[in-house]
Amino acid sequence: MEEIVxxxxxxSMGSGYNLEAFKRGMAAKPHFxxxxxxSTDMGPYYHGTGATFLPLATYKHDLTTMLRAARAQRIPxxxxxxxxxxxNVSLAQAVEIVREIAREDGLSFRMxxxxxxxxxxxxxxxxxxEPFESIGPEPLTPETIDRCGPIVAQMGVExxxxxxxxxxxxxxxxxxxxxxxFAALPMxxxxxxxxxxxxxxxxxxxxxxxxxxxxxxPLIGRVRRDHFEVEPCHPDHRCTTVSVAGHSLYxxxxxxxxxxxxxxxxxxxxxxxxxDDRRVKVSxxxxxxxxxxxVKLEGAEKLGFRSVVLVGIRDPFMIKALDLLFADVxxxxxARFGMAAKGVQLNFSVYGKNAxxxxxxxxxxxxxxxxxxxxxxxxxxxELATGVAMFVRGxxxxxxxPGIRNTAGNMAYPFSPxxxxxxxxxxxxxxxxxxxxxxxxxxxxxxxxVRN
Amino acid sequence: xxxxxxDLAKVIRSKNAGPFExxxxxxxxxxxxxxxVKKSGVINAARIxxxxxxxxxxxxxxxxxxxxxxxxxxxxxxVGSGDIEDRDVYGCQQHVPLMAIEVPA
Numbered sequence: 001m002e003e004i005v006x007x008x009x010x011x012s013m014g015s016g017y018n019l020e021a022f023k024r025g026m027a028a029k030p031h032f033x034x035x036x037x038x039s040t041d042m043g044p045y046y047h048g049t050g051a052t053f054l055p056l057a058t059y060k061h062d063l064t065t066m067l068r069a070a071r072a073q074r075i076p077x078x079x080x081x082x083x084x085x086x087x088n089v090s091l092a093q094a095v096e097i098v099r100e101i102a103r104e105d106g107l108s109f110r111m112x113x114x115x116x117x118x119x120x121x122x123x124x125x126x127x128x129x130e131p132f133e134s135i136g137p138e139p140l141t142p143e144t145i146d147r148c149g150p151i152v153a154q155m156g157v158e159x160x161x162x163x164x165x166x167x168x169x170x171x172x173x174x175x176x177x178x179x180x181x182f183a184a185l186p187m188x189x190x191x192x193x194x195x196x197x198x199x200x201x202x203x204x205x206x207x208x209x210x211x212x213x214x215x216x217x218p219l220i221g222r223v224r225r226d227h228f229e230v231e232p233c234h235p236d237h238r239c240t241t242v243s244v245a246g247h248s249l250y251x252x253x254x255x256x257x258x259x260x261x262x263x264x265x266x267x268x269x270x271x272x273x274x275x276d277d278r279r280v281k282v283s284x285x286x287x288x289x290x291x292x293x294x295v296k297l298e299g300a301e302k303l304g305f306r307s308v309v310l311v312g313i314r315d316p317f318m319i320k321a322l323d324l325l326f327a328d329v330x331x332x333x334x335a336r337f338g339m340a341a342k343g344v345q346l347n348f349s350v351y352g353k354n355a356x357x358x359x360x361x362x363x364x365x366x367x368x369x370x371x372x373x374x375x376x377x378x379x380x381x382x383e384l385a386t387g388v389a390m391f392v393r394g395x396x397x398x399x400x401x402p403g404i405r406n407t408a409g410n411m412a413y414p415f416s417p418x419x420x421x422x423x424x425x426x427x428x429x430x431x432x433x434x435x436x437x438x439x440x441x442x443x444x445x446x447x448x449x450v451r452n
Numbered sequence: 453x454x455x456x457x458x459d460l461a462k463v464i465r466s467k468n469a470g471p472f473e474x475x476x477x478x479x480x481x482x483x484x485x486x487x488x489v490k491k492s493g494v495i496n497a498a499r500i501x502x503x504x505x506x507x508x509x510x511x512x513x514x515x516x517x518x519x520x521x522x523x524x525x526x527x528x529x530x531v532g533s534g535d536i537e538d539r540d541v542y543g544c545q546q547h548v549p550l551m552a553i554e555v556p557a
Binding site: 040041042043044045135136137241242245246248249250251252253254255256270271272303345347349355356357358359360362374378425426427428431 | 463467468469470471472473475477479481503504505506512513515517519520521522524526530531532533534535536537538539540541542545546548549
């Protein structure tokens with residue numbers, strides 16, 4: 001085999017994609033379709049609850065096109081991180097969508113379902129043997145594990161290869177490292193790991209590494225013996241050495257050393273060459289296996305329930321007095337609710353001053369003519385969170401400050417109701433590396449013969 | 453008139469690199485402009501730490517990357533993505549201070 005051709009319809013399942021370009025991609029006779037369907041990007045809520053980022057109908061829309069195309073050409077469809085967090089509850093939803101499409105379209109195939117959720121008792125047992133290295137949060141404890149929603153591990157390429165080896169025509173996997181979805185078939189066929197993973201890294205965001213940049217534009221990757229090549233499916237879009245090399249930077253801490261399950265992909269000596277107007281060739285990427293195979297764990301712990309009130313302030317004297325007013329109302333809320341003892345957290349964000357950057361904001365003397373204020377309360381119960389947020393609102397509404405002229409009310413409300421309960425609040429508390437004896441040991445696979 | 457990165461760079465962007473880091477890409481469409489910035493040395497860990505008011509130790513990566521005609525800077529997030537005080541879950545609006553970095557002629 002001279003090359004393995006992979007097609008990435010879009011950088012994120014549910015975003016939709018250019019159907020004409022997708023058809024052009026299929027006409028290039030790919031050996032597989034790969035699709036990333038999850039991330040930590042949308043924050044801890046989705047890992048905490050296991051909820052999907054988009055409505056299920058949106059995923060079904062994208063999956064229908066991919067599944068029909070893959071079956072029509074008898075090529076495997078590989079989906080990783082289904083859906084959003086890749087926990088079991090959302091994985092089951094993805095699998096059900098696939099079954100539904102198969103029923104409706106009369107499709108038959110062998111489906112592999114690979115779970116990435118780690119049983120909490122098993123996780124504690126492993127943790128008791130040795131601490132896991134943190135790559136961000138506090139050291140992991142059994143108590144943290146208990147406070148978390150589902151905890152997942154990012155699988156490497158091996159479970160996908162195992163599923164392909166078992167003859168799977170559709171692979172639906174829980175949380176997976178993005179690039180491995182696209183590296184599995186090339187590596188199974190003996191192509192170089194460094195090139196396969198680097199090509200996967202480019203493909204997982206699809207058209208994001210082409211010009212013009214568009215996450216919803218399909219991309220083709222061809223892994224060969226000593227290089228790989230990428231090409232956008234849209235005839236007017238181009239891959240350039242700069243756009244492709246630039247994508248090696250995207251959402252990664254270091255441009256050259258990219259750690260993943262079981263090792264590091266070293267792009268230090270990668271060479272990017274323009275083949276023609278629209279295609280770029282890459283060589284020199286090198287995978288360096290770790291002495292011990294480790295996978296990244298992800299989980300979010302519950303902090304309580306959040307309620308917010310969003311208001312606008314136009315009065316210049318009120319805007320000047322905000323810090324003092326916040327300090328005063330915080331004291332009153334403490335006296336009224338005993339916030340510290342109950343574990344209530346109250347935060348104010350002033351849009352127009354430093355809400356977006358917080359501690360990182362270098363502009364400390366902003367003098368805006370109007371501001372938005374987000375009153376944000378997180379408490380052990382939803383009722384209490386709403387109670388605190390609304391108490392703070394009511395107090396600020398009629399508070400007095402130096403220079404006050406308007407005694408009828410201090411804040412403008414963009415809508416009624418004023419207080420909005422947002423449900424549970426989470427924070428990423430698990431982002432640690434767990435050693436494995438076997439790359440497949442935490443990722444059980446089931447094979448299902450879908451017959452219609 | 454002083455020249456800033458805003459005048460020279462084509463792309464100045466920020467984004468999470470995982471929930472606990474925010475990473476910046478400064479990209480150029482003209483290799484000469486890139487070389488000028490690279491030679492000037494104005495993009496360095498000390499300057500980044502000062503701009504974002506973080507410790508130099510929290511600047512995890514700060515380097516040019518020739519193949520992409522770009523600079524890569526990564527800092528530790530003061531609060532994790534979506535944590536209780538965070539207000540930029542994607543980390544994609546943290547790039548603005550970089551625009552004002554002055555580049556000598």
